[in-house]
Amino acid sequence: MAILCILPNSEMAKAFRKISESSERKIIVEQGLLSEAVPIAKKYEDETDVIISRGGTVLVMRQAGIKTPIVELQVTAKDLALALEKAKALTNRDNFRIGVITFANMTQQLKDFLPFFKLNISLYELSIDTNLQEAIHIAQNDGMDVLMGGVITEQVAEKCDVPAILIESGETSIRYALAEAEKIAAARRLKDRRAEELRIITENISEGILATDTSGNIFRMNKVARQFLRGLPSLDETGVSPRLPLELSEIIGSGKETRRVISLGQRRVMVDSIPVKVEGSVASSVVTLQEVSSIQEMEEEIRRETHFKGYKAKSRFEDIVAEDNLTLRVIELAKRFARTNASILIRGESGVGKEIFAQSIHSESDRSARAFVAMNCAAIPDSLFESEMFGYVDGAFTDARKKGKPGLFEIAHRGTVFLDEISEMPLPLQARLLRVLQEHEMMRLGDDKIIPVDVRIIAASNRDIPFLVRKGVFRNDLYWRLNVLNLTIPPLRERKTDIIPLATHFLADSDLCGQNIALSETCRSVLRDHPWPGNVRELKNFCERVAAICDSGELDARLAASLLDPDEGCERQVEPGAPVRNPTFSREELLRTLEMSASVGEAAIRLGIHRTTLWRHLSALGINRKNILRP
Structure with missing residues (x-):
């Protein structure tokens, strides 16, 4: 954008061009007097920030409705002194009368200076509609010897054969006007920029x-x-x-x-x-x-984001220590499962790392940026189960939070819900979970509003769910909804190649270990031969014990054997007829389950009890373990 200067004659225009050469801004200089300036101003209206002009030309443009800001060329004391000196030279007398005929805006400027010159001066103020010739005749009749004013006054006086002097705008006046115009132009640019920013904000x-x-x-x-x-x-x-x-x-x-x-x-x-x-x-x-x-969508998102903190998967597939081909095949299958949104049922004995696999699947999936919400179904009392899973509204029950609470499915929206020990979920709640899986919607406790949820379900169990379905304690339809993809994690005793790498990793990662502990060859044999009924969890606990008490830099077989879980040794030494807490299985049922199973471990899973507990049941009922082919 430029500054437009409209000046009344060629001399002023020439002077303005010369002075404005040093300006970095584009300066347009045009010649126009009074009404001649209006079409010029309109011509450049879209490309100018400000107009500079003077006298009556300014008044005419304002009256014509020119919207561009106008800066007036001021009359300085030096400009007036030069004009008075020319007037004195023109009359060639010391005592003479001067008539100043100018428009109102210039007259006001002259009033500030004339008292200091102590001369016989009379002011004649013009308006846009004033007949200038009549004004000049009035000044003549008043006995004025010489007239002073703007370009139009000079031109009309010359036609009337009356001596007149032009009050010019000198260099000081021009520089001042340029400086003011620069300030106005900068302010307009800032205003336009702010307006455009506001427009963009409101439009978006x-x-x-x-x-x-x-x-x-x-x-x-x-x-x-x-x-x-x-x-x-x-x-x-x-x-x-x-x-x-x-x-x-x-x-x-x-x-x-x-x-x-x-x-x-x-x-x-x-x-x-x-x-x-x-x-x-x-x-x-x-x-x-x-x-x-x-x-409503924003409110739900805010609630989820408010509770999202902490609901993150901490493990990735890269974090799983695995060298055994069996484990590597399971990891590869889990990665393939991660690329889908289907429900997954993870099976495996206690301690094999089902949650680590669930977290890794979430981290590998398209949902990794959203929440991973884990819930242990065996750890929550039945009375709290429903409110934890589905949330509640204010007043839903006694002691409910005033603003209610979102359930885990709301928090996990567009993320993953991991239901560990799914087999322990109360039967009535299994129906509500089934609805979430089928309809992808839920309701909070005490509310009648349907909340759409988009979650991926990963469930895990160490029990034989088909066996529980046959017993009527797990819904058959829910089982098939969960078992879209099936991932079985083998026990540690079946992937012996992983034992030593895992032990080395746990020892190096232990906070209790102040030194690097190596495993002797005999120690490695002991660890590989141990059945590890507690699987990876038992191995980790063993390594914590080693880190806490081992004083040497190498763990030998004797110390390793003494630090292994004593429960494993006890389970093989139960006396026949020893009392068993809460026996619930008949001899026939135990034998039938053993016949259906490939090992005692699998039989324990089918019965939903620990292997140690199963050994005690067998001993209490007098079943000879020699008849059991696989321990």
Whole structure:
């Protein structure tokens, strides 16, 4: 954008061009006097920030409605002194009378300087409609010896054969005007930039925003507001109502801040109206529009984000220590499962690392940026199960939080829910879980609002779920919903190649170990031959014991054997007929289960008890372990 200078004659224009050469800004200099300046100003209106002009030309442009800011060339004391010196030379007398004929804006400037010159000067003020010839004749009749004024005064006086001197704008006046114009131009650029920034913000904001006058006429709105109003009655040629619909007019008519939910066409909309007051009176109103459904979605997202902290998967497949081909094949299968959204049922004995696999699957999936919510179904009392899983609203039950609480499925929206020990879930809640899996929706306790949820379910169990289904303690339909993909993690005793790498990893990672502990060859043999009924968890506990008490840099077989879980040794030494806590299985049932199973460990899983407990049941019932082919 440029600065436009409209000057009354060629001499001033030439002087202005010379002085403005040093300016970094584009300067346009044109010649125009009074009404001649108006078409020039309009011609450059779109490419100029400010106009510089003087005298009556400024008044004419303002009267013509030129919107571009105008800076006036001022009359300095030096300009006036030079003109007075020329007037004295023209009259060639010491005592002479001077008539100054100028427009009102220039006259006011001269009034500030003339008293200091102590000369016989009379002022004749012009307006745009003044007959200049008549003004000159009046000055002559008043006995003026010489006239002073602007270019138009000089031109008309010359035609009337009256001596006249032009009051020019000198270098000081020009430099001052340029400096002022630069300031105004900079301020306009900043204002335009702020206006454009505000426009971009309002156009890209998710809410509809519109501004109206007190009559309900819309004078500004963003694209979202246009979408809300499109298709409503009283349309203009663009298809958007230029006036507020009746529903909105009633809201702003109160002149107070108002919030209300209304219907606009087929939409339910939250409307906020804020009156804009100027000097105590309402001058306009700002109205914001939000679709109710989007507000509800944001509220749900806020709740989930508020509770998201801490619900993150900590493990990845890279963190799993594995060298055994059996384990590597399971990892490869789990990675393939991670690329789907299907439910997964992970099977395996206690301590094999089912949750680590679940976390790794989540971390590898497209849901990795969202929540991973783990829940141990065996660790939650039945009375709290439903509220933890599905959440509740205020007043749902005694001692409920005032603002309610989101359930784990809400928190895990677009993420993963890991249900460990799924076989321990109460039967009534299995039906509610089944609905979540089938319909992808749920309700909080005490609420009647359906909440859509998008979660991937990974369940895990160390029990034989088909056996539980046959016993009627687990729903058959839920089992098949969970068992879309099946991942079985083998016990540690079946992947012996992993034992030593895992032990080395745990020893190096232990906080109790102040030195690197090596495993002797005999120690390695002991570890590989141990059955590890507690699987990886037992091995980790063993390594913690080693780190705590081992004083040497190498662990030998004798110390390793003494530190192994004593329960494993005890389970093989149960006396026949020894009392068993809460025996619930008949001799026939135990034998039948053993016949169906490949090992005692598998039989224990089918019965839903630990191997140690099964050995005690067998001993109590007098079943000879020699008849059991695999321990």
